Amino acid sequence: MGTAMPAVGIRPRSGAPLAAEPAVEIHQHPSPNCGPRRDGLIPRFVVLHYTAMQSADAAIARLCDPAHEVSAHYVICKTGRVSQLVGEGLRAWHAGVGEWQGFSDINSRSIGIELDNDGQGPFAEPLMQSLEALLGRILVGWDMPAQNVIGHSDMAPGRKFDPGPWFDWARLEAQGFAGKRDVEAGQDDPTMDNFSRIARRAGYTAEADPDTLLATVRLRHRPFKTGPLEPEDFAPFKRSTLRT
Numbered sequence: 001m002g003t004a005m006p007a008v009g010i011r012p013r014s015g016a017p018l019a020a021e022p023a024v025e026i027h028q029h030p031s032p033n034c035g036p037r038r039d040g041l042i043p044r045f046v047v048l049h050y051t052a053m054q055s056a057d058a059a060i061a062r063l064c065d066p067a068h069e070v071s072a073h074y075v076i077c078k079t080g081r082v083s084q085l086v087g088e089g090l091r092a093w094h095a096g097v098g099e100w101q102g103f104s105d106i107n108s109r110s111i112g113i114e115l116d117n118d119g120q121g122p123f124a125e126p127l128m129q130s131l132e133a134l135l136g137r138i139l140v141g142w143d144m145p146a147q148n149v150i151g152h153s154d155m156a157p158g159r160k161f162d163p164g165p166w167f168d169w170a171r172l173e174a175q176g177f178a179g180k181r182d183v184e185a186g187q188d189d190p191t192m193d194n195f196s197r198i199a200r201r202a203g204y205t206a207e208a209d210p211d212t213l214l215a216t217v218r219l220r221h222r223p224f225k226t227g228p229l230e231p232e233d234f235a236p237f238k239r240s241t242l243r244t
């Protein structure tokens, strides 16, 4: 217990206690690839990744190798084992160049979770269960809304594609661990310009040409869908359109 507490001196924004007891055991495997969060920032987002490697052990070795200068706060392997590489109060090096909701330096603003998956097929059930337990703990601990759980691709369109089309976002949404999409199709003005504007409002503010943006949004909301823009591509954003 308490293994994932933020670093000394950095408290959750709400001041609320962290989830009492994690439903998942967390194994410590410290990585040297980290530093302080810049400008006193605290985690505001969770960024999900896939490892795209042969094994979680290989991924952990890489994420702990100073020569690679990459890391993440957590790695979840196919068996559901959770390893913590970087304390939540520290800045891990997982997000790189990108932007979400107009915010850059996502590393200083997020907690990064690497999922043991090669991007070629479904994510293992024990992995998903551990992810849900971990997300529950993080969202409570940092007083974060579910819609602030994003994919690496969301903040780095065209540059990153993880967690990829096989990741079950709908499941996370149903459990309250990701922002719920809307389901109503139809849009009065189904043009690429309008799509870009609405997607931008929903958080996709990173630099991207219209086709890349459409592919990025589909990766999460309409996996494996290709072809020209359709009215259904607007469906996930109906609520955010109305809200703003």
Ligand SMILES: [Zn+2]
Residues within 6 Å of the ligand: 048, 049, 050, 094, 152, 160, 162
């Ligand atoms: Zn990634």
